[in-house]
Amino acid sequence: MSNKEKLKIAFYWAASCGGCEVAVLDIDEAILKVIEIADIVFWPCAMDFKYSDVRAMEDGYIDVTFFNGAVRNSEQLEIAELLRRKSKIMVAFGSCSSSGGIPGLANFYSAKEIMDYAYLETPSTVNPNKTQPQVKSTVKEGEIEIPTFFGRVYSLDQVVDVDYYIPGCPPVPDQIVDAVLKLATEAPEKGHVFAGDKTLCDTCELEKHDKKIEKIYRPHEIIPEPGLCLLEQGIICMGPITRSGCGNRCINANMPCRGCFGISPNVIDGGAKFVSALASILDVAEEQAAEEITKSILDPAGTFYRFDLPKSLLHGNIRKIEEAIK
Amino acid sequence: MSYEPKILGFLCNWCAYTGADLAGTARMKYPSNIRIIRVMCSGRIDPTFVLKAFEEGADGVLMAGCHPPSDCHYQNGNFKAMRRYPLLKKLLSQLGIEEDRLRLEWISAAEGDKLVRVVNEMVDRLKELGPLGLSKSNVEPLEESETLNIDNPTEEENYVK
Numbered sequence: 183m184s185n186k187e188k189l190k191i192a193f194y195w196a197a198s199c200g201g202c203e204v205a206v207l208d209i210d211e212a213i214l215k216v217i218e219i220a221d222i223v224f225w226p227c228a229m230d231f232k233y234s235d236v237r238a239m240e241d242g243y244i245d246v247t248f249f250n251g252a253v254r255n256s257e258q259l260e261i262a263e264l265l266r267r268k269s270k271i272m273v274a275f276g277s278c279s280s281s282g283g284i285p286g287l288a289n290f291y292s293a294k295e296i297m298d299y300a301y302l303e304t305p306s307t308v309n310p311n312k313t314q315p316q317v318k319s320t321v322k323e324g325e326i327e328i329p330t331f332f333g334r335v336y337s338l339d340q341v342v343d344v345d346y347y348i349p350g351c352p353p354v355p356d357q358i359v360d361a362v363l364k365l366a367t368e369a370p371e372k373g374h375v376f377a378g379d380k381t382l383c384d385t386c387e388l389e390k391h392d393k394k395i396e397k398i399y400r401p402h403e404i405i406p407e408p409g410l411c412l413l414e415q416g417i418i419c420m421g422p423i424t425r426s427g428c429g430n431r432c433i434n435a436n437m438p439c440r441g442c443f444g445i446s447p448n449v450i451d452g453g454a455k456f457v458s459a460l461a462s463i464l465d466v467a468e469e470q471a472a473e474e475i476t477k478s479i480l481d482p483a484g485t486f487y488r489f490d491l492p493k494s495l496l497h498g499n500i501r502k503i504e505e506a507i508k
Numbered sequence: 509m510s511y512e513p514k515i516l517g518f519l520c521n522w523c524a525y526t527g528a529d530l531a532g533t534a535r536m537k538y539p540s541n542i543r544i545i546r547v548m549c550s551g552r553i554d555p556t557f558v559l560k561a562f563e564e565g566a567d568g569v570l571m572a573g574c575h576p577p578s579d580c581h582y583q584n585g586n587f588k589a590m591r592r593y594p595l596l597k598k599l600l601s602q603l604g605i606e607e608d609r610l611r612l613e614w615i616s617a618a619e620g621d622k623l624v625r626v627v628n629e630m631v632d633r634l635k636e637l638g639p640l641g642l643s644k645s646n647v648e649p650l651e652e653s654e655t656l657n658i659d660n661p662t663e664e665e666n667y668v669k
Contacts, residue, residue, distance in 0.1 A: 290602065453599055454555035461592035467577065469590055476594040483602035495559045500642065501604035 289498025
């Protein structure tokens with residue numbers, strides 16, 4: 183692109199909460215800097231563009247697409263593929279598109295379990311006719327169609343080629359501005375993650391000692407001592423396996439890290455690595471005691487894989503998903 | 509042909525692996541279902557190894573090390589394995605893998621017979637459980653067949669593959 187020509191950028195949301203869209207606005211007046219160098223050509227959340235506008239573009243017309251949200255249905259997949267075709271650079275924006283994020287936790291259940299729970303079983307549901315959404319239904323105006331719900335949740339790079347990642351739930355303002363400005367001037371190596379390359383613990387300023395935990399506390403069960411490592415106080419903090427770069431916002435608010443920046447480089451499977459890290463510092467010397475303390479960790483898989491289940495080694499409860507087929 | 513489970517064994521160099529060696533030199537028979545990987549210590553068995561084993565097609569995983577409290581060559585490696593084991597089993601069960609597919613045993617260098625018994629028991633139990641069959645579940649690019657059609661939830665082609 184020539185220097186005079188403005189960067190053409192697009193935003194899209196798939197299976198996401200909208201927090202990433204707010205995060206874009208959260209950069210405050212820095213948005214003026216972004217507008218100076220970039221034109222927004224597609225942003226369904228904030229501006230009136232239609233899918234047909236994108237389809238009418240030439241392939242590679244968009245310079246950078248920031249795609250947030252995981253891929254759970256056929257519409258999201260279609261737009262991911264469309265935007266990939268139309269964009270020179272595809273950026274997975276936020277935890278959900280980078281690694282599955284919170285929507286990815288649905289991979290503990292099959293699609294049928296999710297549908298049955300949402301439409302039939304929740305305590306607040308009144309659905310005497312057992313109506314569930316149909317992909318195709320006939321109304322008096324003709325047949326209408328809604329997107330198909332996939333069997334499992336995918337991260338963006340599991341369905342299309344992704345150039346860069348901006349993790350975070352949501353990404354933090356400095357990181358977004360940094361990424362946009364960098365992408366406008368130079369292209370980092372493909373696969374680059376706009377975040378730190380150490381673990382959060384590495385950058386954490388809390389005081390740390392030799393760790394020995396006798397009891398695990400959930401965050402609401404204890405008021406942590408300020409200035410002292412949270413893990414050391416028995417609060418599950420994902421710092422040891424999580425990528426740095428968030429500015430330690432949760433830690434500075436005396437809350438444990440939940441792992442939204444995804445696993446740090448060199449970690450293959452976040453859950454397994456955290457089992458290793460946490461169990462190693464438990465202060466138990468008998469099998470019975472180890473089992474007791476394990477009981478107090480109510481949902482290890484949901485806690486340790488909170489933001490990366492679809493990209494973990496086993497991708498969730500695949501057997502359950504496959505069981506539903508039979 | 510009957511189903512033969514694949515077991516991957518992570519055996520510590522100082523006790524369990526030597527125990528397996530003893531079973532061999534003493535000409536004790538045990539099923540060939542187990543493939544043994546020697547690690548320096550049971551504390552070296554990263555839970556990632558276990559998950560990777562299941563992901564790549566193992567039906568069961570055996571972790572074996574020195575008897576606590578004092579047999580460990582590195583003083584407390586076996587304690588690390590002991591603490592990881594229940595948490596790892598709980599994690600695995602949430603990921604849809606039966607707890608019995610993972611087993612931790614303390615086997616000393618003199619207990620070749622114990623290794624034989626443990627492997628036999630595991631093979632029997634895994635035959636009851638049947639194949640894990642995870643190796644085909646690797647994430648591949650999305651295909652058309654991998655969609656769920658809520659119209660006909662019983663139709664196989666409309667679900668994930």
